[in-house]
Amino acid sequence: MNTGQAHWHILGAGAIGSLFADALSTDGRQVSLILRDGVHGKIRTQAVERGDLVSEKHFKTTGPRGHTGISHLLVTTKAYDVCSAIDSVVHRLNPDCNIVLLSNGMGFQEQVLASLPSLNIYCGTTTEGAHLLAAGHVRHAGSGETRIGRAAKIADDRRPLWFHQWERAIDNSVWDSDIQPALWTKLAINCVINPLTALNRCHNGELGASKSLANQVAPLRDEIAAVCRAQGHAEIAEALPRITAAVIQATSDNRSSMLQDIDAGRLTEIDYITGYLLEVADQHSIDTPLNRALFEAIKSRAH
Template sequence: MRILIFGAGAVGRVLAAMLSPHNELDIAARDPKLSLIEREGIFVHGAADRKIWPGTKPQGIYDIVIIATKAFDIIRASESVNEFIDENSTIVSPQNGLSHVDILTDYFGHKVILAPTTIGATSTGPNSARLVSLGMTFIGSSSGDMDREKTVAKLFDHAELPNNISNNIIGEVWTKAIVNACINPIAALAGVPNGTLLERNSLLTIAEKACYEAAEAAIVNHIELTHIDVFEWVKEVMRSTSENRCSMLQDLESGRRTEIDEINGVLIKKGESNGISMDVNRALWTMIRTAEGRRLP
């Protein structure tokens, strides 16, 4: 298959490294990162060790386009990939948060496959990443396009990427967003790997309160989450990614914008607009925005 990965962050690099051996793969990213990839390739180490040289000059039509940018870049990415798709192309989104779902559907309709993932990866350089865990990627179409679901699942199977086709993909996306909302800002503010939250009761208590606020927001928005006790699942993710330094922590350390608006920010809006108190999530959102040096709206 012809695959284009749009975005070369840690998860994008891992997906490129895993998918490249079985497919014709190109990657699109901003310079100087793209120029470095062109010269030196992409190197992934840890749970899998791969060195690849993907194409860096996308052209023509692709069977699969994986949009692996930050969630706040989704509109720019959607506009940019239009020239590389036709009616038979499939758009795959492993992005964090909730805001991307409606935007991608507006742009691409039934072509979209949502793919929330628990791949744990840490950037170790502009063209390298340490893979902590391949995690699990859930695959689903909000429009019910089973053929596209099966195509993406088969693609991931061949690449040895654990995956599962979900009949409740919106519930999976929300569940992943809640996991991110409970782990990422707390780990980022404390400056610790995910697993440390399990070891510090004060941090775990904050995560629990944020979790139950977000779960209430899901209920009032008629979302069926994929775990009865979502906080138990949050703790399981903390365990399975215990060594991972989450993307929000990496972004703060590097002086980059985080995805706090697209994760906690959207959950706050979904909850407060329906009368749910989101005080803990709002406090986390405020502190991350302040740490970024961005003004509060």
């Protein structure tokens, strides 16, 4: 396979998917969008707004039932759609297909590995900020870091060949030989910010500015830290107060994705955020009443 001519198919052409499609295309990569109602060969115009500049690109689209092979697949769907979305195109995946999972939350990674053990599965997490202004129009809200690593640990953890062109296209991309700490750090922060902001219908910054909300953050964070330690991530547990405070401050004007989902009447990713944390807590017999109460409150609000 000629990785210099890698053709990226993107499942989940929302804000982050569109942002990465734009970056890969700008670097000269061939990019196709897989849409639920996509028509093979139809052109979709996507605009990415960065400050006062707008980058407009035209991408070929395809539906899941297409027949052209897929060599490189970037998945940026909602967590609860990851497995079904990949399953919808499984007949198109090349035997040596590279799949990058860049969706929020945890739990689906293990499911994909179990269902596609022979393929090259990678996991990633990004702090790039982006949100949709309208269909096909994305605002880049802030630059961040994107970390990618293998979903399953193997003896040879060197960067794959495709990552060389990826890091040229995607600013501040890092190959992580052990991606689990990065995934757990993101999970821990999301377990604090997402449910609290969603239930209190507030911007992230209010978790630090409001005394009553700040008083809810600390004990919730302590429960999460206990689960991190039990899972072998003591460094994350120790750093969690500092990291959480820094993210709340840095994203003070943001509305969490979970709050946006509830406001829009959509499903939330709570099962793959707090729900996943609760599953791991149960495995270690750790009591997490505050996280469980938030989980049940979000579930009752969202359904």
